Amino acid sequence: MHIITYLIKTLVLSSEQRSDVAEMAGAPPFLDDSAVEALLPWRPLVDAVERSLADYSRRDGSVQQPVRSSFFLPPGSGWFGSMSAFSKSADIIATKLVTSFPENVNLPKIQSTILVHSPADGSLLALMSGECITARRTAAASVAATRHLAARSSVLAILGSGVQARSHAEAFLEASDGVKEVRLWGRNRAATGELVESLSQQYPAVRFVHSESAQLCVAGADVINTTTASPEPILFDSWLPDKGVHINAVGGKVPHKTELEPALLQRAAVYTDSREGAASEVGPVRVPVHAEVGELVSGSAAADKDKISVFLSFGMAVEDAVAARLVWSGYQSSGDH
Ligand SMILES: NC(=O)C1=CN([C@@H]2O[C@H](COP(=O)(O)OP(=O)(O)OC[C@H]3O[C@@H](n4cnc5c(N)ncnc54)[C@H](O)[C@@H]3O)[C@@H](O)[C@H]2O)C=CC1
Numbered sequence: 001m002h003i004i005t006y007l008i009k010t011l012v013l014s015s016e017q018r019s020d021v022a023e024m025a026g027a028p029p030f031l032d033d034s035a036v037e038a039l040l041p042w043r044p045l046v047d048a049v050e051r052s053l054a055d056y057s058r059r060d061g062s063v064q065q066p067v068r069s070s071f072f073l074p075p076g077s078g079w080f081g082s083m084s085a086f087s088k089s090a091d092i093i094a095t096k097l098v099t100s101f102p103e104n105v106n107l108p109k110i111q112s113t114i115l116v117h118s119p120a121d122g123s124l125l126a127l128m129s130g131e132c133i134t135a136r137r138t139a140a141a142s143v144a145a146t147r148h149l150a151a152r153s154s155v156l157a158i159l160g161s162g163v164q165a166r167s168h169a170e171a172f173l174e175a176s177d178g179v180k181e182v183r184l185w186g187r188n189r190a191a192t193g194e195l196v197e198s199l200s201q202q203y204p205a206v207r208f209v210h211s212e213s214a215q216l217c218v219a220g221a222d223v224i225n226t227t228t229a230s231p232e233p234i235l236f237d238s239w240l241p242d243k244g245v246h247i248n249a250v251g252g253k254v255p256h257k258t259e260l261e262p263a264l265l266q267r268a269a270v271y272t273d274s275r276e277g278a279a280s281e282v283g284p285v286r287v288p289v290h291a292e293v294g295e296l297v298s299g300s301a302a303a304d305k306d307k308i309s310v311f312l313s314f315g316m317a318v319e320d321a322v323a324a325r326l327v328w329s330g331y332q333s334s335g336d337h
């Protein structure tokens, strides 16, 4: 079947019908978000993402990953990014096409599709919806960074109540030991209340707190995750102690990091996923990067324990690639095809 016919059918048929039609035609399968979710367990994902960060930071060819190309759409409401990576250890090439439309109401604000290619012969193996992968691999990177940067993860603070807020709560509760309390604060009070309620039912043994303010949420927390799309700082230097706190800075106005007050960034030890990625996307606030998280994982750099630590997470294609590998391997062995 011609790819055009295939694409037309993918637009008009349900996901189940799409997979059937595609497979009948010998076309690569399309795995939608519910299929991806079922094939992406948390602990293996965090371990795979942690390893991918180390593989990337070695710069020895085991990861090929150009800086993502991106552009804004006039009149400035949308952003498009194209991110590709090869991972030798995961034996996969993945390309994610991702958009950010912060004003979307009935659609997700971050949408994406992942193309999976074989590094053996270049063939297209599968297409996957990228939303679950993006949500989970980003939270997995935060858990991986936290493993190397936080002294404790007993009290977790999450600022935001959207997709990344939920995935961060789940990632820490599924793949990090010792979390006793999760505090959430979001600008949207109703959405935050619903998230707290839903997580309380999902994890009845954990104490969840719906905080009245961002400041109360982070007071005394061991690990703070900022997961909002805020173009302005939502976390301020004066709220935090001299050391003993780790921050995963995930959100901000795409593609820049805008959630942390500049003074906080200036006095923290700053870590990132990719120096090159950070250099192209950090925006107006320029801070020295102490190390890539991958360098901490491989032991080629050490954490600065005398300062607050901040992981500036920009998101890397190799994280998508290793997540896509888990999904693809699960799909192949599931007999679902
Ligand atoms: N580092 C990475 O790899 C990735 C980062 N992101 C970023 O994470 C952020 C959150 O993404 P999603 O959870 O998917 O979006 P979402 O739309 O599901 O959630 C956004 C959250 O930000 C809050 N928010 C928006 N504007 C705000 C403001 N001015 N002040 C306070 N809160 C505000 C919303 O109320 C909501 O709770 C975005 O900035 C996105 O670009 C998303 C994917 C990967």
Ligand SMILES: O=C([O-])C1=[NH+]CCC1
Residues within 6 Å of the ligand: 098, 100, 110, 134, 254, 255, 314, 315, 316
């Ligand atoms: O890595 C990623 O997928 C993204 N980072 C910022 C928005 C989406």
